[in-house]
Amino acid sequence: xxxxxxxxxxxxxxxxxxxxxxxxxxxxxxxxxxxxxxxxxxxxxxxxxxxxxxxxxxxxxxxxxxxxxxxxxxxxxxxxxxxxxxxxxxxxxxxxxxxxxxxxxxxxxxxxxxxxxxxxxxxxxxxxxxxxxxxxxxxxxxxxxxxxxxxxxxxxxxxxxxxxxxxxxxxxxxxxxxxxxxxxxxxxxxxxxxxxxxxxxxxxxxxxxxxxxxxxxxxxxxxxxxxxxxxxxxxxxxxxxxxxxxxxxxxxxxxxxxxxxxxxxxxxxxxxxxxxxxxxxxxxxxxxxxxxxxxxxxxxxxxxxxxxxxxxxxxxxxxxxxxxxxxxxxxxxxxxxxxxxxxxxxxxxxxxxxxxxxxxxxxxxxxxxxxxxxxxxxxxx
Numbered sequence: 001x002x003x004x005x006x007x008x009x010x011x012x013x014x015x016x017x018x019x020x021x022x023x024x025x026x027x028x029x030x031x032x033x034x035x036x037x038x039x040x041x042x043x044x045x046x047x048x049x050x051x052x053x054x055x056x057x058x059x060x061x062x063x064x065x066x067x068x069x070x071x072x073x074x075x076x077x078x079x080x081x082x083x084x085x086x087x088x089x090x091x092x093x094x095x096x097x098x099x100x101x102x103x104x105x106x107x108x109x110x111x112x113x114x115x116x117x118x119x120x121x122x123x124x125x126x127x128x129x130x131x132x133x134x135x136x137x138x139x140x141x142x143x144x145x146x147x148x149x150x151x152x153x154x155x156x157x158x159x160x161x162x163x164x165x166x167x168x169x170x171x172x173x174x175x176x177x178x179x180x181x182x183x184x185x186x187x188x189x190x191x192x193x194x195x196x197x198x199x200x201x202x203x204x205x206x207x208x209x210x211x212x213x214x215x216x217x218x219x220x221x222x223x224x225x226x227x228x229x230x231x232x233x234x235x236x237x238x239x240x241x242x243x244x245x246x247x248x249x250x251x252x253x254x255x256x257x258x259x260x261x262x263x264x265x266x267x268x269x270x271x272x273x274x275x276x277x278x279x280x281x282x283x284x285x286x287x288x289x290x291x292x293x294x295x296x297x298x299x300x301x302x303x304x305x306x307x308x309x310x311x312x313x314x315x316x317x318x319x320x321x322x323x324x325x326x327x328x329x330x331x332x333x334x335x336x337x338x339x340x341x342x343x344x345x346x347x348x349x350x351x352x353x354x355x356x357x358x359x360x361x362x363x364x365x366x367x368x369x370x371x372x373x374x375x376x377x378x379x380x381x
Contacts, residue, residue, distance in 0.1 A: 030060030035376020055136035120192030128238035130298035175219030186218025230259035292327035
């Protein structure tokens with residue numbers, strides 16, 4: 001990354017003498033992830049497609065800080081997501097859809113920020129999963145039902161993040177509904193904690209959203225949500241352990257959606273669900289051959305429970321993911337990925353939860369199986 005330093009002297013006489021004493025910095029940065037995907041079955045046919053932002057979302061942003069004295073800093077970050085192939089904005093066409101916040105940071109008290117931000121599941125638990133650490137979007141749990149791949153961000157949010165205390169950090173977020181007379185409608189809150197040691201990392205997090213997507217201006221906007229439901233709850237815990245060049249991980253997450261009416265991935269369910277639950281069990285491993293090359297593998301088992309007017313359904317997803325990555329330089333790497341999903345136990349009463357659908361595919365398979373492979377390049381600046 002290239003850093004642009006801005007000082008009070010450089011800004012000339014427009015800055016008062018006291019402000020000129022402050023040390024400020026602004027960093028411009030970005031990332032481009034572009035590749036070729038092959039899907040064996042999408043709407044009954046195979047597909048070869050150029051796809052952007054799988055290992056990491058393509059983005060550019062600006063962040064900075066101003067020293068206010070005694071170690072306290074004013075901070076901000078504005079981050080844009082985009083599609084390399086079309087140049088279109090991501091996250092529903094938002095100018096800064098990935099992140100947009102401003103706040104204060106203190107070496108004694110931690111950091112307080114306000115704006116559009118990640119929840120505590122993303123901040124603390126997701127880094128222990130394959131998709132939230134080294135693999136990205138393609139190796140997400142079905143429908144990214146636990147948001148460990150940050151499919152959505154939370155608007156109108158106030159977030160606190162503690163400092164690091166001997167490897168322990170914690171925090172929480174509250175997202176306002178911004179609705180007059182509807183304080184609890186489409187509000188959110190989350191809590192999380194993480195311990196990172198020399199070889200051991202553990203984390204736990206909880207999130208709740210009331211009526212996600214129920215209002216356009218709420219905490220989770222209509223065009224930003226994964227699921228439409230009266231209430232969404234996510235909680236889980238995980239552990240990573242490092243042995244030499246090998247990283248081993250296990251994560252469990254549970255997602256409950258009450259009165260679910262559909263998913264943005266595949267539209268409305270054939271019958272609304274009074275209860276829709278996902279239990280995700282993931283094991284992952286990463287082996288660092290040399291400093292600039294690694295391979296990783298993930299197996300995830302997800303047990304679903306769909307309770308609707310037409311009866312119950314218990315779909316079971318089995319997912320196997322692989323990735324190999326090689327750094328051509330400190331800023332550029334090439335990688336290959338493969339993901340296989342098999343769905344068992346689905347039935348028509350829970351459509352579209354009755355066919356395989358890998359997160360990242362254009363459409364569901366017409367069978368219980370789906371495979372995606374990817375070859376890509378990623379460049380950071």
